[in-house]
Amino acid sequence: MKRRTGLIGLLAVMLIVSGCLSQSTERPRENSVTAAELQTMLRGDNPPRVIYTGSLLEWRDAHLPLSRCVPCDDPEGTLHFLEGDRRTQRVLYGNGPLSRETCPVLAELNRGAKQPLVYVLSGGLKAWKQGGFATVSEERIPRLPVPGISKDTLKTYNQMAKKPLLLDIRSDVAVRSRPIPGALHIPMTRLHEHYGDIPLDRQVVVVDEDGTRSLLAAGYLLRKGISVTARLRGGCKTLFPARAEGGNR
Amino acid sequence: MKKGIFKRILCAVFMAGMLFAPPVWAKPGQDGTGERTPRCLNCHRGEPFEAAFYRSVHGDNGCLSCHRGILSLEKHMTGEEKPRLLSCGACHGNISGRYEKSYHAIYQNMTCQDCHRDIHVLQKKDEDIRKNAIQTCTGCHPEAEFAAVGHTGKFLKGNRDAASCTDCHGIHDMPAYDPASARDRAARRISSTEKCRACHGDPALAKRNHLSASVIEGYEKTYHGKVYHAGYPEQVAGCADCHTGHNILPPEDGRSALSPVHLAERCAGCHQGFHPRFTRYIGHPDYSTPKQNPVLFIANIFMIALLAGTFLFFWGHSLLWWRKVYSLKCRERRGYLKPRSIIPECDIGRQVQRFSLVERGMHVVLILSFFTLVMTGFPLKYPDTDWAKILMDWFGGAAVAGVFHRIAAAVLIGLFLYTLWLSLKFLFPGGTTAGWLGRLFGPDSLCPNLKDLQDIKGMFRWFFNCGEMPQFDRWTYWEKFDFFAVFWGMTVIGGSGLTLWFPEAASYVFPGWVINVAALVHSEEAFLAAIFIFTVHFFNNHLVPNKFPLEDNIFTGRYSVEALHEERPLEYERLVREGRLEGLKRPAPGMLTQFLSSAFGLLSLLFGLFLTGLIFWAVLFY
Numbered sequence: 001m002k003r004r005t006g007l008i009g010l011l012a013v014m015l016i017v018s019g020c021l022s023q024s025t026e027r028p029r030e031n032s033v034t035a036a037e038l039q040t041m042l043r044g045d046n047p048p049r050v051i052y053t054g055s056l057l058e059w060r061d062a063h064l065p066l067s068r069c070v071p072c073d074d075p076e077g078t079l080h081f082l083e084g085d086r087r088t089q090r091v092l093y094g095n096g097p098l099s100r101e102t103c104p105v106l107a108e109l110n111r112g113a114k115q116p117l118v119y120v121l122s123g124g125l126k127a128w129k130q131g132g133f134a135t136v137s138e139e140r141i142p143r144l145p146v147p148g149i150s151k152d153t154l155k156t157y158n159q160m161a162k163k164p165l166l167l168d169i170r171s172d173v174a175v176r177s178r179p180i181p182g183a184l185h186i187p188m189t190r191l192h193e194h195y196g197d198i199p200l201d202r203q204v205v206v207v208d209e210d211g212t213r214s215l216l217a218a219g220y221l222l223r224k225g226i227s228v229t230a231r232l233r234g235g236c237k238t239l240f241p242a243r244a245e246g247g248n249r
Numbered sequence: 250m251k252k253g254i255f256k257r258i259l260c261a262v263f264m265a266g267m268l269f270a271p272p273v274w275a276k277p278g279q280d281g282t283g284e285r286t287p288r289c290l291n292c293h294r295g296e297p298f299e300a301a302f303y304r305s306v307h308g309d310n311g312c313l314s315c316h317r318g319i320l321s322l323e324k325h326m327t328g329e330e331k332p333r334l335l336s337c338g339a340c341h342g343n344i345s346g347r348y349e350k351s352y353h354a355i356y357q358n359m360t361c362q363d364c365h366r367d368i369h370v371l372q373k374k375d376e377d378i379r380k381n382a383i384q385t386c387t388g389c390h391p392e393a394e395f396a397a398v399g400h401t402g403k404f405l406k407g408n409r410d411a412a413s414c415t416d417c418h419g420i421h422d423m424p425a426y427d428p429a430s431a432r433d434r435a436a437r438r439i440s441s442t443e444k445c446r447a448c449h450g451d452p453a454l455a456k457r458n459h460l461s462a463s464v465i466e467g468y469e470k471t472y473h474g475k476v477y478h479a480g481y482p483e484q485v486a487g488c489a490d491c492h493t494g495h496n497i498l499p500p501e502d503g504r505s506a507l508s509p510v511h512l513a514e515r516c517a518g519c520h521q522g523f524h525p526r527f528t529r530y531i532g533h534p535d536y537s538t539p540k541q542n543p544v545l546f547i548a549n550i551f552m553i554a555l556l557a558g559t560f561l562f563f564w565g566h567s568l569l570w571w572r573k574v575y576s577l578k579c580r581e582r583r584g585y586l587k588p589r590s591i592i593p594e595c596d597i598g599r600q601v602q603r604f605s606l607v608e609r610g611m612h613v614v615l616i617l618s619f620f621t622l623v624m625t626g627f628p629l630k631y632p633d634t635d636w637a638k639i640l641m642d643w644f645g646g647a648a649v650a651g652v653f654h655r656i657a658a659a660v661l662i663g664l665f666l667y668t669l670w671l672s673l674k675f676l677f678p679g680g681t682t683a684g685w686l687g688r689l690f691g692p693d694s695l696c697p698n699l700k701d702l703q704d705i706k707g708m709f710r711w712f713f714n715c716g717e718m719p720q721f722d723r724w725t726y727w728e729k730f731d732f733f734a735v736f737w738g739m740t741v742i743g744g745s746g747l748t749l750w751f752p753e754a755a756s757y758v759f760p761g762w763v764i765n766v767a768a769l770v771h772s773e774e775a776f777l778a779a780i781f782i783f784t785v786h787f788f789n790n791h792l793v794p795n796k797f798p799l800e801d802n803i804f805t806g807r808y809s810v811e812a813l814h815e816e817r818p819l820e821y822e823r824l825v826r827e828g829r830l831e832g833l834k835r836p837a838p839g840m841l842t843q844f845l846s847s848a849f850g851l852l853s854l855l856f857g858l859f860l861t862g863l864i865f866w867a868v869l870f871y
Contacts, residue, residue, distance in 0.1 A: 062358045097429070123427070129355050130425065137334055143363040145388030153394065215357055215389070 032122040035131035038091055042066065048089035048119070051081060053103055055188040057220055058213070060138040064093065064121075064128055072103035073171035074189040082109065093121035093128070095212065146206075146218040148233035154205065157230070164203040164229060169217050170236060174209060178240050188213055195224050203229040211235040288322065289313075297369040305371050337361040348421040355425035378420075379404070379413035386414040398504065399497040410448070410458055417444045417494070435483035441494065442477065442487035467533030472749065472768060478632035481647035491515050491532060523753035530752075530761030536769065548766045552773040559777060563785040566727075567793075569712035574794045592821075596810040601833045603813075604806045611664055612803050615735075616853050618664070621657035623779050623860055625650040630772050631867035658746055665739040692722040692823060697733070701726040722819040727789050738778045745771035776864070783861040791854055799854060804846030805838040 033041065041048050042065070050067035052059045059069035068081040072094065082090070082105070092098055092106055098120045100107040109118040121128065129135065149157070157164050166183035168175060175185050186194045188208070198204060204226055206214040214231035221228050232238065289312040290298060302308055307315075318333030319325045325332075337360075338345025345361070353359040362368055364385050374381065383405065387396055396402065396414070403411035424440065426433040448454055450465045468474040473485040491507065493515075498505035506515055512528040520527070535541045536549035604612075625644060628637035644650035675694070676685045690698040704726050707719035724732075745767035748755045752764050790800050802808040810830075814821045824830040838846070 126355050126425070126427070130350065132349070135358075140334060140358075140360070143357060143359045143389075145366075147387075147391040148389055149391060150394055153391070212356060 031119050033091060033119045034122050035128045035133060038064075038119075038121055038128070039131070039133055041089070041091070046089070048091045049081075051090060051092050051105070052125075053092055053094040053098060053105060054125075055191065055213075057141065057188065057192050058095070058216060061141050061216060062125070062135040062137050064125070065134065065136050067093075070105055071189040072098070072105050073173060074187060075105050089119065091119045091121055093124045095124055095126070098124070141216055141219045141223070143215055144219045144222050146215065146222070146228055147230050148211065148214070149205070149230045150233055151238045154230075154232055157205065162203070164205045165199065166232075167198060167204050167206050167217075167221075167228075168236075169206060169208050169213065171209075174236070178236065180207065180236070180239065183207065188217060191217060191220065195221060195226065198226050200226065203227050205230045205232060207232040207239075208235045210237050292326070297367075301370045305369060306373050307368065307371065335360065335362060344421050350425065351419075351421060352423045352425040377409075379415055382415045382420065383413055390414075395495045397496065399495060401495070408458070410454055412444075412448065417441070431483050435481075438477075438482045438487035438490070441489040442482070445488040445492075461533070463535050463537075464533045467531075467535055470534055470536075470768075471532065471765075472629070473532075475629045475632045476647045479628055479641050479647055480632075480638050481641070484647055486519060490518060520753050524756040526760040527753060527756035528761055531765045534765045534769075542762050542765070545762065545765055545769065548769055552770060556773060556777050559781065563781065566708075567785055567788040569709070570793060571788070573712050573714075578794055592810055592814045598837075599810045600807040600835050600837050601810055601813055601830070602807055602835050603802050606806065609804060609806050611667070613849070614660060615664055618657040618660040619778075619782070620853075620856065620860075621653055622661070622775075625654035625657070626775055627779070627860075627864060627867075630776065631864070631871055633871050634863075634867045636863050636866075655750060658743070658750075661739065662743055665736075665743065668736075692724075692820065695724055695729050695732045697726065697729050701729060720818045722817060722823065725817075727785075731786055731789075734778070734781065738774060741774045742771055742778065745774070779864065780861065783857040787854060787857060791850075799847060799850045801843075801846045801850050804850050805842055807835050807838055810834070 038048075038050070042050070047066070050064050052063050052067050052069045053072035054069070055071055056069050059067070063069070070081050090109060092103070092109075094103070098106055106118065106120070123130070125135070166180055168180050168183040168185045169188040169191060170185075171187050171189070172185075175187075179185075184198065186197060198221070204221065206218045206221070206228060208214040208217065208231075211232065211234045214235065218228040218231050293312075297305075298312075313319070315335050315337075316332040317336070319330055321330055324330035336345075338349075341361075348354055348361070353363075365371065383392075383396055383401060390396075396405070400412040400417075401414065404413050424436065426437040428434065446465055449460065452462055454460075455462045468488075469478060473487075476482075476485040477487060493506040496504065498508075500507040500509075500512075502508060503510060505511065509528070513523075513525060516523065516528055516530075531542060531545070534545060536545055539546040624640055628634075628640045628650065629647075631637050641647055641650055644653055676688055688694060689696050700722075704719040704721065707716060708726075710716035711718040748759070748764060748767040749771060755764065755767075790796065790803075791798065810821075821830070824833065
């Protein structure tokens with residue numbers, strides 16, 4: 001009897017372990033739609049309201065047709081885009097994964113809803129483009145050759161006689177949790193309003209969250225006459241490395 | 250009146266202008282003469298829109314060929330109407346189609362003119378496009394960090410065998426991998442590793458540039474390379490994981506990612522909690538020369554000698570045995586009667602106990618765990634074979650197969666320890682040490698003794714018709730070899746397996762290159778164990794003509810007194826002399842026991858032979 005129980009136990013452990021290992025780790029956490037599904041929804045009788053949750057600059061650079069911009073980390077002034085019939089489906093998309101924790105707009109829209117009326121475009125703008133669907137540009141910002149430097153090169157920059165100004169374009173929340181000493185903070189969502197705060201006599205190094213937004217910001221600022229000399233490659237993630245991922249094991 | 254005529258003339262001139270002027274919606278090449286659109290130059294005058302543009306490769310086009318979407322000049326001049334985004338794809342459709350799926354388009358929303366910034370003065374150059382690309386790429390990707398040394402550095406110094414940016418990344422079709430996607434991470438690793446392989450696997454290129462020709466082969470011998478080839482690149486390191494992607498330099502150079510200063514950092518990308526000596530692991534082992542690592546070289550020679558010696562002796566032994574028994578069978582058929590066993594009448598048809606229930610259970614567990622180990626381990630030994638990929642997929646991937654492998658290994662280690670415990674109990678029954686030496690070399694012991702040497706000699710004499718077959722006691726010399734082979738195998742495979750299972754922990758005891766030795770020994774010893782069991786053990790116990798197709802007493806636990814007398818006459822006589830035979834007599838096994846024993850035994854036998862076929866297939870054809 002004990003032997004049989006032991007054998008069954010061993011088999012159960014093996015099944016559980018194999019089941020756990022074979023589970024996918026890339027499950028969407030919100031009610032998500034794929035790019036193709038969104039395209040079908042947009043062609044339907046009741047097209048959803050499509051909302052971009054990044055910055056206005058990025059939205060003007062490229063966005064989904066008929067979409068509006070409600071920045072997740074700074075929605076003031078744009079919240080009226082969310083108003084209207086609560087039965088209307090809304091699809092939110094950003095530059096990366098969206099969750100209620102990182103996007104208060106998403107949490108607000110989901111509050112009190114009995115059925116899913118708010119969806120997230122899985123993969124965001126990138127997935128839409130990869131699906132081969134067209135984007136619209138209100139005012140494209142040319143990408144100019146601004147070198148993306150490593151944190152080691154940044155250290156050498158900081159040792160120069162005239163230290164460059166670090167421009168931190170991360171969100172307020174991100175900066176509060178991990179501020180960069182001595183950096184000027186203008187979030188990407190307000191860059192178009194506050195770029196005048198950047199001194200014109202300083203060389204500027206743009207720092208973002210993960211290195212994906214600084215090229216656009218640098219291109220924008222250069223056109224405004226600001227001397228952007230570099231971007232931090234990999235963004236703040238390289239300055240504040242998380243615990244080693246050890247992804248293979 | 251004059252005013253009316255003036256109006257009509259003005260209207261006619263306007264109409265003529267409308268007829269002959271190129272339309273604002275003109276397609277490329279349809280704006281007539283290929284000349285500039287004069288109205289644009291009224292405002293956009295000067296270079297590069299005039300002479301420089303005409304000399305450029307696009308000089309045959311008018312402004313509106315590219316800058317479309319202006320329907321009203323007035324609105325355009327007041328800023329109400331802006332030209333649409335450039336669509337280079339109208340002419341360069343093939344390139345544009347590929348580019349739209351590429352990294353720069355998807356992730357950075359970059360368009361053609363972001364790289365082709367001199368579009369109005371662009372000349373067709375005869376220069377090397379690979380060289381020009383470096384100039385463009387380093388605009389954003391600083392030369393000092395990406396192209397100053399290593400491959401691109403060599404390229405810039407004139408070595409055209411070295412890689413430029415576009416050789417690895419492509420020009421317009423750099424894939425847009427999503428770092429959050431395991432599938433994309435795997436695809437990226439495959440892409441970069443295959444690009445490295447394309448050059449470093451080219452013997453002519455390697456020779457020209459004084460590179461080691463065995464780096465690819467060396468990588469494929471490692472766990473990294475084997476799992477990569479088995480089809481699970483997302484779980485192991487590819488080339489760029491250790492060597493990084495840019496400024497690749499020899500390890501002696503302090504700037505190299507593989508220099509002693511940075512090596513631990515590279516390993517820490519996947520491994521945690523290791524001792525600094527872990528970094529002495531050899532990423533591209535070469536067993537053929539003592540220069541790289543003498544211990545690895547000697548271990549390889551030893552394993553080759555061990556395998557060759559074992560198989561040469563036992564396959565020869567089996568062949569001679571088969572020939573002898575087969576010739577005896579033929580003689581029987583020709584009328585030469587085999588001497589019958591002389592046992593008491595009352596013992597004919599009676600059975601005796603040979604193996605206890607626990608021993609039989611241990612053998613069944615051993616079989617199951619051994620098959621699991623072979624099925625989950627050999628796909629990594631021969632990852633290029635089709636059957637390896639099928640087996641891996643069947644188990645649910647390399648990671649899941651690895652879990653099964655470890656579970657089976659743990660079971661086998663448990664069996665090994667239990668056998669050690671039984672051996673101690675046998676040697677020191679009830680804790681008494683008196684007479685342990687006699688028990689160790691006695692007839693009931695599995696420990697080899699002098700008689701075994703005489704039996705080997707006698708057996709070979711019998712093979713060559715120079716004497717009678719030796720008379721055996723409870724254990725024959727080949728059964729003792731089987732037993733000790735398992736002990737040896739368990740020690741070697743188990744020890745090396747544990748080193749591979751916990752490589753970081755092992756680094757606190759051994760330097761990293763011991764992991765290479767462990768991988769070599771584990772692999773070769775596994776081959777020895779599997780092929781020995783599936784050929785020699787199977788032959789000795791099941792396939793020898795007088796036992797074919799199956800000797801099932803390891804499953805039923807019993808065999809006939811007649812068989813005992815014939816196969817182990819010394820044991821029979823000893824049991825009779827000591828009066829223990831009666832106590833060992835048992836009724837014949839029931840039908841269900843008989844059926845299950847035969848079915849399990851035959852299935853195991855056939856499955857083992859099937860696996861042998863797969864292994865030999867891999868050895869011969871891959």
